[in-house]
Amino acid sequence: KQEVTQIPAALSVPEGENLVLNCSFTDSAIYNLQWFRQDPGKGLTSLLLIQSSQREQTSGRLNASLDKSSGRSTLYIAASQPGDSATYLCAAPMDSSYKLIFGSGTRLLVRP
Amino acid sequence: DAGITQSPRHKVTETGTPVTLRCHQTENHRYMYWYRQDPGHGLRLIHYSYGVKDTDKGEVSDGYSVSRSKTEDFLLTLESATSSQTSVYFCALRPTGGNTGELFFGEGSRLTVL
Numbered sequence: 030k031q032e033v034t035q036i037p038a039a040l041s042v043p044e045g046e047n048l049v050l051n052c053s054f055t056d057s058a059i060y061n062l063q064w065f066r067q068d069p070g071k072g073l074t075s076l077l078l079i080q081s082s083q084r085e086q087t088s089g090r091l092n093a094s095l096d097k098s099s100g101r102s103t104l105y106i107a108a109s110q111p112g113d114s115a116t117y118l119c120a121a122p123m124d125s126s127y128k129l130i131f132g133s134g135t136r137l138l139v140r141p
Numbered sequence: 142d143a144g145i146t147q148s149p150r151h152k153v154t155e156t157g158t159p160v161t162l163r164c165h166q167t168e169n170h171r172y173m174y175w176y177r178q179d180p181g182h183g184l185r186l187i188h189y190s191y192g193v194k195d196t197d198k199g200e201v202s203d204g205y206s207v208s209r210s211k212t213e214d215f216l217l218t219l220e221s222a223t224s225s226q227t228s229v230y231f232c233a234l235r236p237t238g239g240n241t242g243e244l245f246f247g248e249g250s251r252l253t254v255l
Contacts, residue, residue, distance in 0.1 A: 061242045072231060073246040080241065118184070120244075126191065127235055127242045128174065128199065131184040 031056040031123050035132035042109055043140050050104040050135045052119035057097045060125065064093050064104050065118040067134070073118065077104070109139045143245030144168050147232050153253045160219040162250045164232030166212075172235040173215040174244065175199075175207065177228040184231070190215050222254045 032055040042048050052062070061080045065073040077086045077093040079102065085094040092105040106113055116136045120129040144167040154160050164173060175187040176199075186199030188207040196207050204226060208216045219226055232247040 063243060065246075072248040073233075075243060075245060078241060078243045120184075122242060126189060126197070127172070127244065128186050128189055129184075129233075129244060133183045 031059075031121055031130045033119060033121055033130050033132040035117075035119060035135050037135060038133065039136040039138075041138040041140060044109060044111060046109050046139075048106050048109055048137075050106070050117050050119075050137070052102040052104070052132055054100050054102070054121050056121075057100055059095075059097055060122045060127065062093075062095055062102045062119060062121050063129065064091075064102075065120065067116045067118060069115075076117075106137075109137075111139045111141050113137060114139050143170075143234055143236070145232055145234060145245065145247035147230075147247040147250045149250060150248065151251045153255065154222055155255050156223060157221050160222050160252065160254075162217045162230055162232075162252070164215040164217070164247060166215075166234055168236070169212050170234045171212070171237045173209070174233040174235075175205075175215065175217045176231045176233065176246075177201065178231060178249075179228050187217065187230075219252075222252075224254050226252065227254045228252060 034053045063078045064076045079086050079095040090107040095102050116134045118134045120131045146165045148163045173190045176184045178184045185201045190196045190209045206218045230250045233244045
């Protein structure tokens with residue numbers, strides 16, 4: 030059964046810092062891995078999707094990597110800004126129906 | 142924006158009353174999901190639909206039923222609401238084309254059961 034873990038639970042950094050958020054999963058036979066952003070009281074916004082056959086995906090200042098052998102994905106945020114403050118969630122499908130299993134999230138605060 | 146609308150966005154109800162949450166999509170996608178989000182538990186799957194009248198239970202389906210009588214609407218019903226069902230409920234869909242497996246979420250429905 031797929032399990033997804035995110036560490037740390039919370040992170041506070043000064044503006045401009047480059048940072049890495051971590052996501053671990055237990056089943057390396059992964060279909061894909063998806064990163065989301067959630068602002069307080071809001072829904073989930075899809076940031077990046079990495080397919081099983083890919084090593085990384087990039088969107089603007091965001092870069093997500095996938096290492097199936099180690100069961101890890103990382104989300105790299107370059108030159109962080111206060112507007113990046115949010116909770117970041119990673120999720121992996123439990124099977125081919127793409128029912129997602131979510132990590133508990135990392136709450137990020139970027140201080141001006 | 143995947144064209145998902147959830148209603149109501151906020152609801153307060155009393156224990157024992159029935160509640161129906163609606164998820165509406167505008168693009169005829171086949172796959173839809175209902176999740177709940179709770180502090181300390183994160184997001185958990187309640188039910189899943191893979192087509193009209195085709196549904197499957199998720200991790201936390203007890204106390205919930207769903208219906209999908211037409212492609213655009215996926216309804217989540219609490220037959221007799223309990224305080225433990227106080228939560229934020231999210232609907233998601235997976236676009237049928239492209240085969241990427243990417244899910245898109247609605248804005249959520251906040252339910253309080255007194």
